[in-house]
Amino acid sequence: MTATLANYLLVSGVLFAIGLAGVLLRRNLLIIFMGLELMLNAANLSLVAFSRFHLTMDGYPAYNAQTFVFFIITVAAAEVAVGLAVIVALFRAKQTVHVEDLDGLKF
């Protein structure tokens, strides 16, 4: 008895929901950013699960999906670097990382 594809997708979806909760409910910019990372990881988990559960014709996992995960991780690393630089620049200008203090675009 092993875990089914549905189990993996459920865990991935719940992790995505936790990340979404972080983005929607927290008001610290850094925590919101960590929530984004959680959501990216949830997508990675479902991709790897699909790759293992749907073998190609010769009986090996679909490595295309794992290559896609590799690209996602690379883009996420670049995104974290740029995003944190923007947060630092914002902190220098406004002395806060709390989203409710950053209401310059509020109507």
Add this chain to the structure above:
Amino acid sequence: MQLALFWIFSTLMLLFGGLVVFLRNPVSSAMSLVVCFIWMAALFVTLDAYFIAVIQVLVYAGAVMVLFLFIIMLLDLKGDQARPVNLSAWAGGGLVLFGFLSVLAKVIGSDPRLAIQKPQMAMPPLDDVQAVGAVLFRNFSLPFQMIGVLLLVATVGVVLLSRREIK
């Protein structure tokens, strides 16, 4: 045995993922995120994706989270002081989450194509790094080079963004 390991790994991963959102102190959040990523790597190992698991620990739990901790240290944040809770925002967020989770449970529970066991892999198993590397360089060599350019652009952008004054 495998099923038990799967549930242990995923429960711990979701627990620490939840702590990321619920803890007040950003440093504690970042540390829980590191632990969450390591359990995620364990889940990748249960899916026979060893290369991705190693990359997950090296790049995410290592490099990205060290960057996060450095920034938290640089900004010298105190823990969030309690602010008045915006009830309508919490209600809206909870509603979105509830909708998402209920649709997800309905879809996953109703599709019989998802209730499959892991199919047996061909023998002998391929070397994981070699297999991913072959796909990467044979089928995706142009995206691979583009991602190199993307990293370069990101590096230059970060240096520009974090200069004191742009003249």
